Amino acid sequence: xxxxxxxxxxxxxxxxxxxxxxxxxxxxxxxxxxxxxxxxxxxxxxxxxxxxxxxxxxxxxxxxxxxxxxxxxxxxxxxxxxxxxxxxxxxxxxxxxxxxxxxxxxxxxxxxxxxxxxxxxxxxxxxxxxxxxxxxxxxxxxxxxxxxxxxxxxxxxxxxxxxxxxxxxxxxxxxxxxxxxxxxxxxxxxxxxxxxxxxxxxxxxxxxxxxxxxxxxxxxxxxxxxxxxxxxxxxxxxxxxxxxxxxxxxxxxxxxxxxxxxxxxxxxxxxxxxxxxxxxxxxxxxxxxxxxxxxxxxxxxxxxxxxxxxxxxxxxxxxxxxxxxxxxxxxxxxxxxxxxxxxxxxxxxxxxxxxxxxxxxxxxxxxxxxxxxxxxxxxxxxxxxxxxxxxxxxxxxxxxxxxxxxxxxxxxxxxxxxxxxxxxxxxxxxxxxxxxxxxxxxxxxxxxxxxxxxxxxxxxxxxxxxxxxxxxxxxxxxxxxxxxxxxxxxxxxxxxxxxxxxxxxxxxxxxxxxxxxxxxxxxxxxxxxxxxxxxxxxxxxxxxxxxxxxxxxxxxxxxxxxxxxxxxxxxxxx
Numbered sequence: 001x002x003x004x005x006x007x008x009x010x011x012x013x014x015x016x017x018x019x020x021x022x023x024x025x026x027x028x029x030x031x032x033x034x035x036x037x038x039x040x041x042x043x044x045x046x047x048x049x050x051x052x053x054x055x056x057x058x059x060x061x062x063x064x065x066x067x068x069x070x071x072x073x074x075x076x077x078x079x080x081x082x083x084x085x086x087x088x089x090x091x092x093x094x095x096x097x098x099x100x101x102x103x104x105x106x107x108x109x110x111x112x113x114x115x116x117x118x119x120x121x122x123x124x125x126x127x128x129x130x131x132x133x134x135x136x137x138x139x140x141x142x143x144x145x146x147x148x149x150x151x152x153x154x155x156x157x158x159x160x161x162x163x164x165x166x167x168x169x170x171x172x173x174x175x176x177x178x179x180x181x182x183x184x185x186x187x188x189x190x191x192x193x194x195x196x197x198x199x200x201x202x203x204x205x206x207x208x209x210x211x212x213x214x215x216x217x218x219x220x221x222x223x224x225x226x227x228x229x230x231x232x233x234x235x236x237x238x239x240x241x242x243x244x245x246x247x248x249x250x251x252x253x254x255x256x257x258x259x260x261x262x263x264x265x266x267x268x269x270x271x272x273x274x275x276x277x278x279x280x281x282x283x284x285x286x287x288x289x290x291x292x293x294x295x296x297x298x299x300x301x302x303x304x305x306x307x308x309x310x311x312x313x314x315x316x317x318x319x320x321x322x323x324x325x326x327x328x329x330x331x332x333x334x335x336x337x338x339x340x341x342x343x344x345x346x347x348x349x350x351x352x353x354x355x356x357x358x359x360x361x362x363x364x365x366x367x368x369x370x371x372x373x374x375x376x377x378x379x380x381x382x383x384x385x386x387x388x389x390x391x392x393x394x395x396x397x398x399x400x401x402x403x404x405x406x407x408x409x410x411x412x413x414x415x416x417x418x419x420x421x422x423x424x425x426x427x428x429x430x431x432x433x434x435x436x437x438x439x440x441x442x443x444x445x446x447x448x449x450x451x452x453x454x455x456x457x458x459x460x461x462x463x464x465x466x467x468x469x470x471x472x473x474x475x476x477x478x479x480x481x482x483x484x485x486x487x488x489x490x491x492x493x494x495x496x497x498x499x500x501x502x503x504x505x506x507x508x509x510x511x512x513x514x515x516x517x518x519x520x521x522x523x524x525x526x527x528x529x530x531x532x533x534x535x536x537x538x539x540x541x542x543x544x545x546x547x548x549x550x551x552x553x554x555x556x557x558x559x560x561x562x563x564x565x566x567x568x569x570x571x572x573x574x
Contacts, residue, residue, distance in 0.1 A: 023050040281308035327354035351375030374398035396423040420444035
């Protein structure tokens, strides 16, 4: 007590009624190479402002916590072995500012390390394992800096943060815990930097109950559940993290939560048994992904459902067995300057009354359709490129509606643009060329307004620039077409044809040689030359690069002044 400075070394302290050692006041103790066994209460107790070094000692089989630090304790705990306690291992409480370093804490019945009240310890390079409860618990208004600890094989979670706790976790390893890697709840605010969270049950990292977390440069992988679960009105920032090979969803955001992911990699190796969805947003949550790579998932790379909102900017989204981006359930999705490629079904799939806006994106090399808008969904596409898909470049169907301006649809294995099944479409200033089938197929009672588009036929023998097969109502005016195949009888339908130019093959060749500069560029760069077709008031057809939010508009590149004598200009309206 008081200001005593005892030195206690090489002692065996057994079966004490209160505590093996109690240090109080402002005492400075050196407690080294001792053994505290089977205390009927606590093993080591530090209260008031007691300090000193407590090192290289063993505390085992206590009825209460092995080590308790309370009051304003400022001691150093180094190299302790705290095992087999009937309650917790080490408890830091009050306003303690202890340092816990290089300790081994194992097989205790409650938390291996508990930090509570307003304490603020430094916890460094410890091994906390095989607990009958959790590994580390931070609650109350406690803080703490946790660096380089290994926390494993607990019945509950490796780390639990509750109430108003605000710890900082740096470079820790959390693995093979039955209750999850890390669980954050209450209104806690935590910071995570450079941690590894692997092979835990239930979840890698879970947040709920309005908790807030900032997570930087962490790896979350191989967990038997979700990689990262954000729910119940939480706020989470993920930056430069890698999430992969978890058994359910890589990152899931639900329950009106807000998740921002920057420069993250969310991937699956291709096994159908792991991480079936990359990022999922649902239940009115808000997701923002910037400069992320999401790839290789069986049931969709980014899936947005149940009135959630998602914004993807400059992301690379590829190799899903289904669709790159899925929007459904009245969700709202914005994708800008993304590269979405090599997905099996489609690059983007919107249905079930979803709303989608896509700008400056590449939809490339899908094994199915580049993009599908169906099921009463609504979509706006501006300055995108749909190319190299095995099916159509873009398909609108199923009572959906879409607006297209300044897009390029080329080199697709079927039609450039397919509109059918009661879809309503407004198509303005698009370039549609060199697709295998028709440039534009209008079928099954669709309603279309198309103007100022450049449309030529595909490379198959019987393809046409525009095939009108089942259009119910429409207005085609001021377009530049190679030809128009009327399988419906437009004179019998409510379709207006006004001031369209029918171009010869020679004129098309000259236009392409003079005007068509196509560039395929990386996912972080915007589209430079998604060409817009224009017919000027004097009857001149021209191609121009559209104005982009990032780039100045390019100068108009002019084609031939007028059609050749053999070319007919259709100028009739119903």
